[in-house]
Amino acid sequence: MFGFNSAFDTLWRLQRAMDRAMDNDYFGLSTFSAGTPSLNIFKEDENSLVTVEIPGVKKEDVKLEVKGNTLRISGERKIEFPEKASLHRRERSAYKFDRTVRLSHEVDENKIKAELKDGVLAVLLPPKEEHKPKSITVS
């Protein structure tokens, strides 16, 4: 736990700093900078694992598309309240999302595993056989 946290923290802080410097709206083409919802990309052995926090989103409301080395995640988060309710505090928001991420390898479409559990979407993307790294023995 400690190892993951500290290494992760460093990367996360670095990226936040980079984002602030590079991706602020002044240099961008649109008024839209940070991604919604946030996603993380991990490496698990040779596979890539993309995780997205989308609490309250139903399986039916998520769409995944894979092409080459890109993964597109789109969907909608709906928030419904009972009728005749008065709002005291509103911090959660409803949104539509559509994000595409580029991975470091082409994806084997037949081996993709996607799971939506406890509001976290996890997509495991194994590389195509021909894109797996080959080890070379030094003779």
Added chain:
Amino acid sequence: MSEKKDMVTGTKHELKSEEEKTEQGKFYKPATDIIETKEDLVLYMDMPGVNKGSVDIRVEKNQLTVDGRIYYSRYEALKAQYAEYNVGHYTRSFQLSSEIDQEKISAKLEDGVLTLNLPKAEQAKPKQISVS
């Protein structure tokens, strides 16, 4: 892409607690909606990654505290490549008024959203007064 969005979500807020934690790990303040109906107050809290077994809800001296635990074990074999969010436990407290019937509080966790039902005490329910 941008025009499809209704609203930009807030990023996760790391908890800046007055009291110090005795354990390691990050703590976040779950984003919460609170609504009131005739019968009850309903709290909706976003706690992605938390399952039923790892939520702790308790009421002490009119303070309602919700704790949600994350298991780091699922991240142990992973190497982070690109990160936009961090993971950690969730914790948040609310002060309850005497209008809440503390005995009847109920909770439900679904898709990472915790729904808390806080029924109003009998005397706090709105009454219709007819003009004679």
